[in-house]
Amino acid sequence: MLNIVSILIGLLSLVIVIPSQIPLLGWGNWLALxxxxxxIAIGALSKSDSGRNFCLIIFxxxxxxxxxxxGVL
Known part of the structure; x- marks a missing residue:
């Protein structure tokens, strides 16, 4: 169950990180971190590593x- 929560949090942060790759929108990464x-913390508590690894890649x-x-742009 914690693995699914970790993956859902990772997907939500991915929605924030993808548009933040555009110049002048890098501040969105500060919101996603x-x-x-x-x-990552919830994924570390899970038995499976896939949610944690997914969040580590996004991080x-x-x-x-x-x-x-x-750090700004």
Missing amino acids: PLVVVG AVAVVRLLLGG
Whole structure:
């Protein structure tokens, strides 16, 4: 059950992260990062690793985008 919750949180944050890849919308990644961290924590409590791994991938995409944009853009 926790794995499904983690995947749903990951999908919600993915909806935020995808448009944030457009220049000048990078601030959306700052909104998605806390949500992704919650998904990672819930996924870590689950027996299965798929939800946690999905959230980790989304987290990596958001962090790389923030690093490339200087943290703001």
